[in-house]
Every structure is written in structure tokens, then in C-alpha cells.
Amino acid sequence: MRVPISWLKEYVDVDLSPTELDSLLTNAGMEGVGLEIIGLEGADLVWDRELVLLAQVLKVDRHPEADKLVLASVDYGADEPKTVVTGAPNLFQYLDQGDLSDRRLFSPMVLEGATYLDPYKDLKPRKLKGKPLRGIYNDAMLCSPVELGLGEDHDGILLIQEDEHRAYRAGTPLQDVLGDAVLDIDVIPNIARCASIVGIAREVAALTGAELRMPSLDVQMDGEPIAGRVEIHTEHPELNPRFVAMVIEGVEQKPSPFWMQHRLRLAGQRPINVVVDISNYVLLELGQPNHTFDYDFLRARADQYAPDGPIRLITRLAHEGETLTTLDGVEHELRTNNILVTDPEGNLSVGGIMGGHDSEIRPETTNVLLEAAAWNFINIRRTQRQLAMHTEAGFRFSRGVHPAQAERGARRVAELLRVLAGGTVAEGIVDYRPLEIEPVVVELEVSYVRRLSGLTDLDGAQVADLLRRLEFEVEGENAGDGETLRVTAPDHRIDIEGPHDLVEEVCRIYGYHRIPMTVLADSLPPQRGNPSLEAEENVKDILVELGLHEAITYRLTTPEAEARLSGEPDESPYVRLANPSTQDRAVMRHSLLASVLEVAAGNSRFRRRLALFEVGNIFPLAEGKDRPEELAKLAMVVAGPRDHAHWQNDGESMMDFFDLKGVVECLAEGLQTEWVFEPTEQAGFRPGKTARISLADGTAVGVLGELHPLTVERYEFRVEKDQPVLAAELDLDLILGRLDATPSVDPVPVYPAIREDLALVVDAGLSAGQVRDALREAGGPLLVKVELFDVYQGEHVEAGKKSLAYHLTFQSRSKTLKDKDVEKQRRRILAQLEKTVGATLR
Amino acid sequence: MIETLESMYQEAKDRLDAADSTEALEDWFRAHLGRKGEIQLMSRKMGEIEPADRPLFGRRVNEVKQSLQGAFDLRSADVKQREMNASIARDALDVTLPGRRPQRGGLHPSTRVMRDIYRIFGDMGFQIYRSSDVVTDQENFEWLNMPPEHPARDMQDTFYTTDENVLLRTHTSAGQVLAMREYHPEPIRVILPGMCYRNEQITARSEIQFHQIEGLAVGHHITFADLKGTLTEFAKRLFGENRQTRFRASYFPFTEPSAEMDVSCFQCDAKGCRLCKYTGWLEILGCGMVHPVVLEYGGYDPNEYSGFAFGMGPERIAMLKYGIDDIRYFWSSDLRFLEQF
Secondary structure (H helix, E strand, C coil): EEEEHHCCCCCCCCCCCCCHHHHHHHHCCCCCEEEEEEECCCCCCCCCCCEEEEEEEEEEECCCCCCCCCEEEEECCCCCCCCEEEEHHHHHHCCCCCCHHHCCEEEEECCCCEEEEHHHHHCCEEEECCCEEECEEEEECCCHHHHCCCCCCCCCCEEEECCCCCCCCCEEEHHHCCCEEEEEEEHHHHHHHCCCCHHHHHHHHHEEEEECCCCCCCEEEEECCCCCCCEEECCCCCCEEEEEEEEECCCCCCCHHHHHHHHHHHHCCCCCCCHHHHHHHHHHCCCCCEEEEEEEHHHHHHHHCCCCCCCCEEEEEECCCCCCEEEECCEEEECCCCEEEEECCCEECCCCCEEEECCCCCCCCEEEEEEECCHHHHHHHHHHHHHCCCCCCHHHHHHCCCHHHHHHHHHHHHHHHHHCCCCEEEECEECCCCCCCCCCCCEEEEEHHHHCCCCCCHHHHHHHHHHCCCCCEECCCCCCCCCCCEEEECCCCCCCCCCCHHHHHHHHHHCHHHHHCCCCCCCCCCCCCCHHHHHHHHHHHHHCCCEEEECCCCHHHHHHHHHHHHHCCCCCCCCCCCCCCCCCCCCCCCHHHHHHHHHHHCCCCCCEEEEEEEEEECCCCCCCCCCCCCEEEEEEEECCCCCCCCCCCCCCCEECHHHHHHHHHHHHCCCCCEEEEEEEECCCCCEEEEEEEEEECCEEEEEEECCCCCHHCCCCCCCCCCCEEEEEEEHHHHHHHCCCCCCCCCCCCCCEEEEEEEEEECCCCCCCCHHHHHHHHHHHHEEEEEEEEEECCCCCCCEEEEEEEEEEEEEEEEECCCCHHHHHHHHHHHHHHHHHHHCCCC | CCCHHHHHHHHHHHHHHHHHCHHHHHHHHHHCCCCHHHHHHHHHHHHHCCHHHHHHHHHHHHHHHHHHHHHHHHHHHHHHHHHHHHHHCCHHHHHCCCCCCCCCEEECCCHHHHHHHHHHHHHCCECCCCCEEEEEEECCCHHHCCCCCCHHHHCCCCEEECCCCCCECCCCCHHHHHHHHHHHCCCCCEEEEEECCCCCCCCCCCCEEEEEEEEEEEEEECCHHHHHHHHHHHHHHHCCCCCEEEEEEECCCEEEEEEEEEECCCCCCCCCCCEEEEEEEEEEEEEECHHHHHHHHHCCCCCCEEEEEEEECCHHHHHHHHCCCCCCCHHHHCHHHHCCC
């Protein structure tokens, strides 16, 4: 909400600079989200106090040499008037009218040497220089709003008409007339009371200790009584607890006075005419939205349903299929929860949000029926959303306006229509109150304030004083121990529910910045740690050490996007969004690998080497359950060159199955566990190059392999033809849950190791895993390490056979092995392997 | 005999001077001082000498041996030095050639920031409590004092699922009451990290998913002053000892009183710059005293217990710390982004 400080000062004295006021309000919960300074120090254009003045227009004469220019004679406080040459179109109406001094017409004037914004040069600041204009020397300029940095208007000079409410004096520095600052305040839901200038002024008064000056609510009522002319009824008191109506007759439609137009503009509203402007002005001033109907239009309708009876306004819910055209010309299809203002002939307006087109004030309207009501904020909020109508009235009613405000608003509008628009206010007010709102009374223990705030020295009198500054009524600080206060909330507040709300008010007015900072002295809870998170973080660290980058991907996807992995849609149920923001993020994922493949494929457009992993959850939904299981997974994708290109290595050697397998093996080692790899088939992976990963006890925990060429295609990987893309997905919950919490460490060997090489010839169909297992079995405890360093098939090896060459490391924990010990062991291994796997020595 | 020895000695010395490589020196040693070398052989010929001359001869042989050994040692050191110098000169590298780089991995920036936060709060006794992404309306709203139609629900554009009571959490505050129910009646200090979701347009400033770290402390004597002290300590450790904090009133349905904590801008030292939008302050987290309704839902009597809660976005903090200007980088997992961490 935009708050012009000049307007604010009408209700409270402010000694602070605009910046100080901004920070005072921000700290107290009214966050400043913008500060516009106009004409004063700190503004983009500062008005010179000597050279930018208010001038009074005394006379407008023709320019002897030019039809499009006139000579304005102005008083600017000097001994002699000044003649200004100007082309302002709005001065031509005063040509040849002789002395204008009685008209009390003023305009801002810039004298030679002062800076203004040049509308013909992209509003660049420019210094005024004297020069002849068609033969007449000119060294001053009457300004349009835009030339002063006062908005966009450049249709003519800014003409200020004095009226009985505002007097001006020629020669006053313009800074003192129009210099201003406008705060933009973010009105969050719990400060609905601050959605008005008076609401902000009340907070400023409380925070600074200044006095709040409420605008007068007196109304001079001289007209024919309203009684018997207007009747109100509601079908839903809980949705419309109060409806205040007044009638103002004989209103003259004309522009509103300059000061009102100026304030509305500063607050971000466009002046229309005096009736509309007053309605908007009071909405901004008091925060009470109000609506003006064309009285004669309503009367004419009443003649249809009750020729001798009063106008009957009824608030009710919309009927099924009912429509209403609002004053912006939009036809709305109403919902049956929308509350309307109607009469027996039909609907008139959407309650609390926007008036209807038919009953609005027209140029010829002279008689006005004024409505100021209270509405249920939840209902208004829903209607506003349903009908996509966002108005200043709806903004306030949807946050809550206390019913007590209705009469205040009506009185203020009526009196302004009388004073500024020449209306006569009908005697009396129709105040329909089907639901009384009880004042909120809170028992507040002062010890509770101390306990929550940490302000240990605060006493009852101080608490009472702080609350009274915000117009709370407080009793009891002098009674008994003064420790329990009886606090009544003022009737502009709808946010007070209990003592905790009052603690906030006390802290706010006391000043959050004055509350001390302390170290938690309360007892320390048991320190349990979070083993599963710590284990996951350990997995991330290991993979980073192994050269992979951690990715974090969207957990929202679509079944179609995930189907790219296997080629088949996953038929099991998904957690599906009712209101996705984009169609490609509509369900919670079933596959982490699918997510990582998506970003890996994206990266393949500009990176040859891919090495990514993610630790994250998947969300499978069991049939009949309302919430998914959330399972932690690990997915890895690698592809591209194994090494960086280097001057001794062209970096063209591509990673294959064994690169990713090595990563997985190292991960197992890092986790101090061992996994078993066996051939398997898995949808989306390339048959023959895929392994199932399981724990020693056979529990399957994941898959590892080269992606199927069709999967690579479906993800649109940009890789070279036949270049492998490797992927793995592991079930982290299972793996981490089974880890040995305290793995033991072997002592460092004391006796030397002996390394032997052994080349075996076996059937080509036998897997390396089988041979390794047989070797280990045969080698016994002395064989501490088996490293396969060569696999060979071809010349010198019988067809259908292959040769496997191993480094075998023997070591004893109890003695230094001798060559003959190793020789014995070696013979035993060979003999046994011949039996178990049919191996022969090569 | 002695003459032979002397001429051998002389010749050996001459040859030693001529030996100018390690190999030549080894050959020389073998020929002269080795087990089968001339001088060794001479000493075995002692029997061929007159007994009376033997002591003299023996002494002389030893002298020759020692002298040659000494000369050999000197010569060896000299040759070795020369050879090493030559080898060093020969092997000089172009040190500006690039090194062989192992492949380096990296943690996601969100993880890095989250670990910083875990560590700092861990030091203050805050444990990590995790709860699920897919939650009930109660967990996300009702238990946090936002009954149906509460206006604050509009502050968060929620993703609802096709089951009307189930939604994607909009904040990890959704785990607060779960933690309280689990730990009740112990005092609590936890932080609740996790992914949250909001139905927003994806732009440089807003995302549909983001991490949040919520914090919660509940006990018998926890005050707003404790909240200020704890969070200021956190801010100083995360952003630097010289940072100031500012607490200003704000609104969250689940805390009362509520506040926003700003930290003095670390880029301009609170003088005003683009990062802090010329305010000198960076908005870091929302916080407040746990609302009595929330304490009650968690099983703690608000007349006996009090607590504070706070919530912050690791991505926002990462963006501020690393000067990242587009939140979309985080889930794009673009290696050109990730490799910078």
C-alpha cells in the first residue's frame, strides 16, 4: 500500500526522515518495499528552494508573434510579477479574461538555473536557461507534472485551484507545497488494520508516542429523513454482519479538489470525479470500502416492486446460473457461495468486491445511496479468487475489516459529499446489524509476557502502557498483585485471539531491537544424531572422491518421461498432482535413475564426459494407500572419455561397464562392505552388459550396466555411435540399513608377502567370478589377495578356452613364508582348480 | 715383489684418473681393489716373500689399499656428482605443460550450504529430524494453526494431490508437530531439512521445489531473547563474525510473536549494493515463538513450555553466498554450473 507521508501527517506528527520512518515501520512489521521521494533531498529530481516556486497566475495574454504561445503573468512572491512564455494548452481558456487574481489559480514555476526533467529528451534533467521565445525573452517555466517528476502527465501545466480547504501563497518553495515521500508498505495478512493511512498513522503514533488525530466523523444532515426510504435485509448474517446505508442528494458531479486528486495520485489511484474520488479517498483514509449506488435508479426499480414502499436491499447468495455484469463491463457467472447485494428486481453488486454496471453512478446522477458494510473475509476471499476480481475493496474485505468501521466510513463519505460535492445528507443512518460482534477480552498474565519475551524486568504497568498506545483498554495493573491484566482489543482489530497475540504487540511496540540476545540456557535434549542422514552424506562424499558430481533433480515428473528408461509405462499408481504448474511436472517420481538420466542427457549436449550421481527419494504409492513410501535411492550415470585430454593421452578412450563397476566397487569398499555382481537382465539396460548387485547374503540391492541403445535413443543422449552410457541404481535404505556399524580393522601384517603370477586356462564360458571364487577357496587363509591382470583368448590358447592371469599374494600372520611354502600352496591350488573348474596351467 | 706392487700402485692411480663414468669406476675397482683384483692378489702372495720382509711388505700393501680406496672414494663422489648434474640437465621439463589431472567430483551447492547449517546448529545441540515430502493437510496446515480457509494458506501456492487430504509440503514446518509428538515430553532442539514444493511459475527467482531447513526448540524456559541470541550466533558463523542481525516483526500463523531476521550485507558491509538492493540488509530467515496451538498439537502444554521456530532456504543462502542470480541452475544439474563447486 502506498502511503504519502504528507497525507499521513494529517493524522500524526512525524519528526522522522522518510528513511527513518520506513525503517521504524519495517521493524514493527509493516515492511517497506519501496520509498519514493518527491522533490525533496534524496529524490531523483530535487526542487531548488530558491528557484522552484509556487506561482499564482494573474493574467494570460496573447503572444504577439505566435498563435501557439501565450504570455502568462504570474506572482511568485517578488515585488513585480513575471511574464512567462508558455505553450501550455490548459492556459488558453484564460486568454483575454483580464485579471485572474480572484480565481486563485496556482502553478509550479521553475526559474533560470533550476533543474527540471525534459520530456522531449527522455526526461533527462536539464537546467533552465533564459532565451527569447519568438521575440520575447523568457527565463522561467510553468511546469507540467512530468517536468517535476510528479507522474506521467504532460497534457498541460499543473494547475492548482485553491479552495476553502487549502490555501496557497505565491512564492512558496514548491518543496513546501508538493515535496513529499511515499512509502510502499507490504500489507501481510495479520495487519489488515494497516491497509489505510489512518491505520498506519495509528501505528506510528504508538511507536513514537505521538498523538493520533482521527478525522472528524460528524455529519451535517439536513435532508429528508432516510427512514422509510431504504430498508436492508440479509439472508446470511454470518456473511454480512453489518450494512450501513445513507442517502446524499443533490450532488454535483465535477472534478474533486486538487489536494484530493493529488493524494489519490500519490497513493496510486486515478482521479475520476468527485463522487468516485471521495469513495476511494475514504477507502484509503479509513480502510473502509464503500459503494455508491445511483439512488434514482434503485428508486425506479422499487417502483416496480413496491410503488409506495422503500427501496429494499437484500444481501443473499447467488442462485445457480446467476450472472452479473460489474461496473468494469465484465459479465461474471456467479457461484452459489458468492454473496450479492440485490433488490427484489435482481442483483446489484458483488458484496464487498465490486459494484454492478447497471446501478453505478452515471454522469447525470445527482442522488446517491451510500453503502458501507462488513463482510466475512473467508467468503470474500473465496469469491475474489473464483471470479478473479481483484479490487481495493476486495483486498481489504478479504483480509478482514471490523464491522465497527462501517458507520465511520459511511459518515466520512457522506460529509465529504456534502462539503465537496454540494450534496445534502438525508437525516439519519440505516444501520442494519443482524449479528453483534462481541469485543475481544483477554486475560493476560504479565509473567507470561516475561516468560515468552525474555524481558525479565517488565512489570504490569509497562505492559499496560505499551498496549494502551495501540488503543487496547487495560484494567488490573493496579489491582492485587498487578500480575493479571484484563485487556480489551480496540474495535478496529480482528487479529487478537489470545495472550500470545498481546505478547507480540508488547514486543513490537517495545521494539524487537531492544530485546536482549541470550544463549539457550534451557536443558539440552538427548543428542541422538541422525544415522541414516549421516550415512547418506558419507555415500555422497565417497562418490565425490571417485570423481562424480552430485546432481539434485526435480522430484516431479510424468509417467511418460519415466517410461523412457524401460520403454514401458509404469502401471503402478503414482502420487498425482491435482493442480500441476506445468504438465511435465505432474507426478512424484518412481525412479531416481530416470531423473538423473534426464539431466545427464541434457548435459550431453555440451559435455562429452558425464559423471553424475544423486541421492534422493522415490515415491511409490501402494494400491489403496493415500501416501507413498519414500525410499532413498542412489543413481549414477557415467559416459564419455575416461580421462581428461592430455598431451600424452588423447583422452579418446571411452568409459565402459568396468569404469562404473569400479566406482561401485570402490563405494562398497568405502562403506566397508562387499557386494556380489551377477549377470542379469533389466528393462532399459543392454542384455549381456548388466549386473545385479547384491549383498553377501543374496539380497538384491541394485543394478549396474550399460544402457540399452534404445534407452540412449529415447533420452536423446548426444553421444557417439556405439558409445556406452553406463548407469546404476542402488537401494540406499537397504544398503545403509545393513551396514556393519563397527567394522573391524585388520592389524598391519608383520611378515612379508610373496607375490606369484599364475595363468590359468579354463572354458571360455566360465565367468571370472567363478574362477576367482574357486581360487580363494583353494588358496585358503594364506592367499590374501587375488588380482586378475590379463584375460586372453586366441593364438596359443585352445579354441573354446580362455586364459586368465592373476597376481596372487600370499602372506602369513604367524611367520615369514618361504619359497617352498608358497610352492606347496601353488600346487595345491592348481590341483584343486583342476577339479573344481577344470583349470589347467598355461 | 715390492717393485711390482709399486708399479701396480702407480698404474692403478693413473687408470683411476682416466675412469670417468660409474661403469669405468666399477671396472677399475674390480681390477684393482675387488676380491680378485691385483692388490688383493698381491696380499695373498705374502708366502712368496722372505719372512723378514713380510711385515714391511704387508704394511705397504695395506697402505696402497687404503690410498687407492681413498682415491677411489673421492673419484667416485666426483664422477657421481658429474653424472647426476648431466642427468639433471638432460631431464629438464617444460613445467608449463599441463599436469595429468585425476577426475574431480563435487557436492551440489545446496548440499554444501545445508552441511554448513547442520554443522553450526549441531554445535548448538540441534539434531537433524527428517520427515516426508508428501504430507497430510493436517501436518502442513492444521497442526500449524492454519485451519481450512485460513488466509495464510494463500501465502503459499500449494500443490495438492488427487487425494484431497494429501499434498506436497510447502515448508518443512510440516514436520514440527511430528517431531514434538515423537520426543514429547523431552525438551527439543531439532532442525528439519527437506525438499518443499510450491505451485509457482519457474523463473530466475522462483522454483516449484526448493530445500528448506526448519528449526525448532522447545523447553521450559525458552524466550524470544534466546531466539535472537541463537540465530544471531548462527548468522555470525555462517556469514562472518562481523555480521549484524536485525529482527523485525512479521507474520507466520504458527509463531507468535513472529519475526524476519535480516543479516547485514556481507558484500558491501551494510553500505548498500545491488545484492542487498541498497538496503544494507539481506533477508535470511523467518522465525518466531511457537504458537500455543502448535505446542498443544505437539503435546506440550503452552502454560509450561515455550519454544521458538525458524525456517530458511539453503538455495537462497547459496545464491547470496556464491552470487548466483538464477535459481533454475540448481535443479538443471548443468555440469557447467556444478563443476564450479
